[in-house]
Amino acid sequence: MTIDLARARRDTPGASEVLHFNNAGAALMPAPVLEAQLRHLQQEAAMGGYEAADAAADRHEAVYDSVARLLNGEREEIALVENATVAWDMAFYSIPFRPGDRILTARAEYASNYIAFLQVARRTGAIIEVVPSDDSGALDVGALETMIDGRVRLIAITHVPTNGGLVNPAAEIGRIACRHGILYLLDACQSVGQMPIDVAAIGCDMLSATGRKYLRGPRGCGFLYVRRGVLERLEPPFLDLQAATWVAPDRYELRPDARRFENWESNVAAQLGLGAAVDYALGWGLAAIEARVVALAESLRERLRTIRGVTVTDIGRQRCGIVTFTVADRDPADIVAALHQRKMNTVTSSPRSTLLDATARRLPTVVRASVHYYNSEDEVARFAAAVAKLA
């Protein structure tokens, strides 16, 4: 299936207002996502928050089915949480590390994840090791294989880093993790919603994602997938009466499913919006979305490369919708601000969010322009023309 661009833009109220190339930040929500939330907020105002949640209970339960379908997992393997960081942290901090345990990660790892590695390493004596990148800049799968031994407790990688178009070889990594029986945590925050993600094909044990980015859902929602066979082995770092039941004065019992990683109070409107976003993405088909996103991003890179003074900084053999660049002698923040004045949305990406990669590649702060399937070829051309005027 190909994307019906006219319909995609009609469904997107913001598409006629701005040129939005900040889909890796927070994408424009389509109308069904907005409506699902507004309807619930109106219900909350009219009848009360708990009563509105009761009335929406079936639709809320269906969100778990939608996310499970999106990932090719099961509903019992899904937890709905506040954002991707909470999802990732709940999984990571559940792992009982011992002194000498090795954590293998990639060069483009996200700052929040790496900070958690450092904290846990300091507390437990676990060791963090970075798998080298191959010539294309992706995690070197051959190097990973040679680093495996009995002390590797966890492979934790970011599928698509925050600072560029690279797609790490998640499924090849998964095959190594499976073969050696090593826990595998995938940060899919930037990849979910822009490409098919199949947890069975990838072979990850845990996967974290957010609602607001390529999925086009609301802010303040995210989810965690935890494989059934792994679930029982992981006790979350925080428990409440949603995650566990207080069965005797001196005893609690954990929920058997992934909701042991949740807590009770949640933004029901946002979670209903998340469900609508997942259904909407599935309606287009993730393969169709990916094909269009990749083509638009490549055409943007090609146009940017022809502009004197512009350097495209994306790496990797397989690339996605995130396009990053610098403009010689121009502060990236000024470029973003100048584009914003022309109603063109981008952001900067600082070396601090991917310190190892930025240091290895001597990357300064870059401009990040992230395209989605509802963006048009005309927008790509107008954007490149605007950058050319600023260069």
Ligand SMILES: Cc1ncc(COP(=O)(O)O)c(C=O)c1O
């Ligand atoms: C690769 C990656 N992982 C995790 C996160 C954190 O996501 P959230 O802000 O939803 O917690 C981000 C946010 O930009 C990200 O780019």
